[in-house]
Amino acid sequence: MTGSDLWEVAVVGGGVAGAAACVALSDAGLHPLWLAPDVEPGDRVGESLAPAARPILAGLGLDALLETGGHRPANATFSAWGSDRLVERNAVVHLEGPGRILDRTGFEENLRGAADGRAERHRTGLTSASPADGRWRLELADGGSATVRFLVDASGRASVVGRTLAAARRDDRQVAACAFLPHRDPSVEPTPATLIEATEDGWWYAALLPDRRLSLAYFSDPDLLPRGLSRDRRAWQGLIAGSRHIAHWLDDAGFDADAPPRLHSAGTTWLEPAAGTCDGAGWAAIGDAAAAFDPLSSHGMTTALWAAARIGTVAAAWLAGNPEPLSAYAHAVADGVSRFRTQRAGIYGRERRFPDAPFWRRRNGAGRALR
Secondary structure, eight states: OOTTOEEEEEEEOOSHHHHHHHHHHHHTTOOOEEEOOOOOSSOOSOOEEOTTHHHHHHHTTOGGGGTSTTOEEEOEEEEESSSSSOEEEEGGGOTTOOEEEOOHHHHHHHHHHHHHTTSEEESOOEEEEEEETTEEEEEETTSOEEEEEEEEEOOGGGOTTGGGTSEEEESOOOEEEEEEEOBOOTTSOOOOEEEEEEETTEEEEEEEOTTSOEEEEEEEOGGGSOTTGGGOHHHHHHHHHTOSHHHHHHHHHTBOOOSOOEEEEOOOEEEESSEEEETTEEEEEOGGGTEEOOGGGOOHHHHHHHHHHHHHHHHHHHHTTOOHHHHHHHHHHHHHHHHHHHHHHHHHHTOOSOTTOHHHHHHTTSSOOOO
16 A cells, blocks of 8 residues: 555544444445454453444444344343442333343454455554645555545544544543453353442442353552552452452352453543544544543443444545534534533432542542543
């Protein structure tokens, strides 16, 4: 690929948002350049797909992806939030039907497979993007280059393009300690459920995966985590022991926390704006590159799919000389962030058992974390 190659649109990022964007762009009559390095093997964090994602996937012609692989219905969620008592919420209340607990690796592989025939994929990353005279000059990690008229940033929380063009905002510095626990006792059938439990210094999330392992995550602030947690199995086991319902589920169902967790950023961040023009060149951020929400919402993948589904008509209109859909998209992201922050404050405000604990004070109006 040389700099003389001119593309109408390029997509940066090979995750859920990037792959779905390629499908949407193709449906809009565009053939995108797709910069999507191969994904490292291993488990992917984030397996919960909300019911609202189903009609989005159907609109992209991708609803069959939920019927292939080992995904399971997400029927039951139990939570101990604001009370020591577990409360059940059942998926029967959702008009779209139940959500899904995904085989996340398999889902992404199938989604990329659907996108491969809709885009010109290059398994390399982006080094730099420079706008001039209505076009982007892209320098690629493999030494190549390209010129494009419209650029879609689907690079996740790194937001490699968007952060150079817009203001990056942050509500908190929350992190997630995540692990995938093996099931040690084949004579016990684990409950196919999701469990959420608030504790003094953070909150827990656990979900039974389709392969009978348990996805386990603890969310807190960096200064409240045990030092060296990602290298200390005993510290991780001590955190688990400090929970009530999570510890009981692990012990009762036979899950082994035999390795320390990996740490991931899990704060609420967003761009202002999430789309626009620079030197006459159009751009839009989608998925976590535009807005990464506190995982308490369980809407990360759904939000990514929503944005990706819109980007086809947005890019096509902009390339045809109509900037209004691009502006409307930026406003829609901003409105979504505002609504989420209001809802999030209300949810955290329901937990009143730990009024003096730093984690909860930061989220309930006193001693807020740095932005």
